[in-house]
Amino acid sequence: MQVPAQFDYERATGVAHAIALLTRYGPESRLVAGGHSLIPMMKLRIANPETLIDINDLDELKGISIASADGADALRIGAMVRHTELLESPLAVEHFPILVDAERVIADPVVRNRGTIGGSLCQADPSEDLSAAFTALHAVAVIEGADGRREVSAREFHTGPYQTVVGDAEILVEVRVPIRPGSGSAYEKVERRVGDWAVAAGGAALWLDADTITEVGIGLTAVGAEHFCAAQAEDYLRGGPVTEERFVEAGRIAAEHVRPTADQRGPEDYKRHLAGELTTRALRRAAARAQHGTEA
C-alpha cells in the first residue's frame, strides 16, 4: 500500500476562511477538493504538502445554475461541482453538450463521484479534458483572494503544465460559460481504454447565424496546443460558412500548430494526426447539434 508522508489537516468553513488558512500556512499548504489528483501524488510522495485545507464543506462553491448579469445569461458551475453532477446536469445537456460528452469520458464513475471541476482545472494536467472543453466554450474562471474576486478567461487560466494563474492564497470559485443563441458543441477523445487519460482529445463549439459561423471555439488537450487552443483553426473558420471541406481544412490547420510529445500513448505523428482528425469530427458534430439540436 502506498502511504503519504505526514501532514496537517484543516477543514475550511467558508471561502474567506479557506483563504485565511492558505495565508496562514503559506505555500506548503494545499487545498484538497476531490483529492483524486492530489492524494495519489501524495501517496507516491511526488507531492508532500505540510497542510491540507479541505474545501468540501464550502457551499458557496457548489451547484450548477444560470446566472444573469447585465441582461446576459451564463452557465455557472461551482468549483466544488463533482464530475458526476456535471455529467448529469440537465442545464449542461441543454446548453453545452460538449461538457456532457467530455464528462462521459473522464476517468471512471468512482473518480467522477469525487473529483471536482475546480480540482481538474487547478491541477492543470496537460491532458486534462475540461480545460479543452472550457477553452472551446470561451468560459471564464472566477478566482477569489484576500482582495476579492477577479475573472480570467479560460484561455489565460493555464500558464504551463500543472500551472495556473491561481495564486498561493487564492481559490477558484466557479466557472462561467456565456450563453448565446445558435450554439452547438461536441467533444471527441481517443483513449487506449475506458478511464484512461486522453491520447488526444478535442472539443469544438460553434455559434451559427443560419449557415454562417459567427463565433467558434476549438480546444485540444494532450497534444501540446498552446493554452489548450487551436486559435489558427478558429480564425480560419470564423465568419465563414459551415462546410465539410472547411472542417477538414480546420483540422489540418489545427494539426499543423500543435506540438505533441511522444510517450507510451503514441508517437508524435499519430497525436498530430489525431489533433486534426478529432478537430474535424468535433466540428462536424457541433455543427449538426447547432443545426438540429443536441440529439445529433
Place this chain on the structure above:
Amino acid sequence: MSTDTTGVAAPGTPPTEVAPTQVCASTPMGYGSMRRKEDARFIRGQGRYLDDIALPGMLHGAVLRSPFAHAKIVSIDTSAAEAHPKVKAVITGETLAGLGLAWMPTLSHDVQAVLATDKVRFQGQEVAFVVAEDRYSARDALALIEVDYEPLDAVIDARKALDEGAPVIRDDLDGRTDNHIFDWEAGDSAATDDVFANADVVASCDMLYPRVHPAPMETCGSIASMDPVTGKLTVYTTTQAPHAHRTIYALVAGLPEHKIQVISPDIGGGFGNKVGIYPGYVCAVVGTIVTGAPVKWVEDRSENLMATSFARDYHMHGEIASTKDGKLLGVRVKVLADHGAFNGTAQPSKMPAGLFHVFSGSYDMAAAHCAVTGVYTNKAPGGVAYACSFRITEAVYLIERLVDVLAHDQGWDPAELRMKNLLKPEQFPYTTALGWEYDSGDYPTTLQKALDIAGYAELRREQAAKRERGELMGIGIAFFTEAVGAGPRRTMDILGLGMADGAELRVHPTGKAVLRLSCMSQGQGHVTTFAQIVAEELGISPDDIEVVQGDTDQTPFGLGTYGSRSTPVSGAATAIVARKVRERAKIVAAAMLEVSPDDLEWEKGRFHVAGDPSASAAIADIAMAAHSDLELPEGVEGHLDATCVYNPPNLTYPCGAYICVVDVDKGTGQASVRRFIAVDDCGVRINPMIVEGQVHGGLADGVGMALMQLMAFDSDGNHLGASFMDYLLPTAMECPSWELGETVTPSPHHPIGAKGVGESATVGSPPAVVNAVLDAIGVRHADMPLTPAHVWRAMRGEPIRTDLAIG
C-alpha cells in the same frame, strides 16, 4: 439434477444466442453448476487476505528500491534511518551477507540478489529493508537511507544483449563475459530443414510476445513470525505453492523444515505471480529473527508491477511450410528469450523454455524444431507467470499467427486452412513431431461449433460489404491445444521436487467429511470444485465437505496451483482418495449387512445388496459404523479415511476454438471487440459455471494483452508501466458479452476425464484478437499490444516496436 444444467444451447436457438449456464437451485450431489461455497464469505467482505492479518506486536517492513537499471553501489548510509524513533531495524545486503542470505537460489538454476550488495541490475531492485512500528514510518525512513550509486550502461534491448561489448550484467557469476544464459533446442532440426527445403510454400514472420504482468488485484506480501520460545517460524504469505515455499525456506535459510509453517490465507488472484519467493519475503523472515517480533511486508502496486514476476518477453522468428494446396508440413522457430537480470523463471527444471515446444499446435505436421536462447537484460527477473501454462501462451500465439500469415500471403481463408489441417479424432492419442502425446480431442467439431455460433460465412459477407463502404471490421480465429497438469515426475520437477500432489480425505463419524489438498486456490473455486468431486464419488453433499488448503501444517505435500494443474493433478488425487474411501466403505457396509463385499452394488451415496435394494447402508451410516464397535474383517483398520499422492502419467490436453470480431476506426486506429466466441473442450466439466468463469477471465486477459497491456522500457531502463495509469488492464467496457460453447472429450488417462481449464482462454485468446485486428486492417503482422497508435501506424506500414519506449 447434476450434469444436465450446462450452458449448451438448445437445438434450434439462433447461433448468436448462447444460453448462459443455469445455476442449480439446490446443491447437486456431484457435478453441476452450483454456486461457489466460498462466495458467501467473499461477498460479505469476510475474506481474510494477507493484509487483513494483524499479529500482536507486529512490525512493518518496507523495501528501498533501486532508481537505476544498472549501477554500482558505492556506499549505503543507513544511520539517519536507524535514528528514526520508530525504526527497529535497517537491513542491507551487507547484513544479509553476514547471514549467508544476500543471494538466494532461483527456480532456474541461478541465484538472485535478496538485497543488492555489489550492483543493482534492474530498476526497482531491492536494496535495503526497513522494519518500523508502522508502515508510514517504514516508508518515511526509506527516504533517510543514502545510497551512492555509480550508474552503468544498461542492456535494455534484448536483441543487443549478446552484442560484442555489451555491458556484462552478471559479473557476480564466476568467469562471466557476456549475457548469455542458455541455448536449448527441441525437435528434429535436420528433418525439419528437409521439410522446409522441399515445401512449395514457406511463410516467415518476426514477432514479439511482449513482456506483460499478471497484475493480480492483491499484491504480494508476507508476515513472518518467529516464536523465540519454540523456535518455530510461521510465515503467512501470498503463495500459490505453500509447500514448495516451506521447503525453499528450509533450504535457503537453513531452518529446520518441521519448524516452519507456511500459511496462505485467501489469495486475491495469482496467475503465476505468486509462485516464486521474492526478496521481500526473505527480508520479512530476517526481520522477525532480528527484531523478535512478527514483521509484515506488503508491496504496493508499483512494486508489484516493477519487481515481481513478469511474463513472456519472447522475440520469435517463426516459419511455417506447406504444400501449394494448403497442407501444413512443418514449423520452425528461433526464440530470443529475455529473462531479465536473474534467471528466475518458474518451470519444470529440465525445461528452460517451459512447455514452449508444443508449438506445432493443433495440426498434423511432419516436422518441427525450435532453438531458444535465453539472455540477461537489466529488467526484473521472472518470465513464466500470468496464466501461460509454462509458455504455451507464446507457443500458441506463434503458431496461430503463422497460420494467419500463411493464409494472408496465399489468399487462403484462415478458417478453411485450419479445418484442413486440424488433427482428426481418430488420430488420438497423437504423438507430435516434438514428442508430446496428445490424449484426446475432437478438433474439427470444436472449430465447426465455433464457426456455427459465429455465423462465419455471414460475418465474411458483412465484412466485404463494409469494406465497400470504407469501414473496417475483422474476424480472427485461433485454435489452441493446451498441455496442462504438470506433470509426470520422471520428466517434471521444480528445484528437484517432483510435480506430484497429495490429497487426504477423512469422513467423520456423522458422515461429514474433510478433504485436505496441496494445491491452493487464488480465486478458482477449489473449495467448491473439489467438494463436488468427492460428492460425485461418495454421495456426500458438497455442503458437508470441508476443503482445507494453504496451510502446510494441515495439508499433504504437493507443488501447488499454477499451470492449470489443480484439477488434472489434485483433482485426480481427490477422485482417487474418494474411491479408496469407497472401497473401505464397501467392506464396512458388507460387515454391517452381513454379506460379502462382492454382493454389494454402489448407487451414489449407498451400498445395497445386489438384487435387494432395501438391504442397504448409506454412507453416513457406514461412517458411523466404521468408527463404532462393529467387528470388521481381519486387516481392516476401521475409520473412513484415505490418502493419495497422484503422479500424473501424462499431461492433459484441453483445446478450444476462438473467434473474435472487431471493428476498427480507420481515422483513429481504435479497435473494439464486438463479439467473442469461445468453444472450449476441457474434458468433463465438474462445475460448468466455474469453468465458464475461468474462461471469461482468460478472454478478458487476451483482450488486454492484445490491445493495451504494455510494459516497455526506455533506453535508461526506466520501467514505463509501473502503475495502473500506465499498465492498462481491460475493463468490462472493452469486453463483449462472451459467447461460449463446449465440446467434451474426456481425458482417457485421468480418473474423472477432466482436463485443466484455468489458463485455456488466456492462452487461446490473444492470437484471436490480434488476428481479428490485422484482418480488419489487412496488415500481415504487427506486435501486441495493438493500441490505437499502433494500429494507425501499422495501417501506414510503420509498426511500432512495443518493447521499447515510443520515441
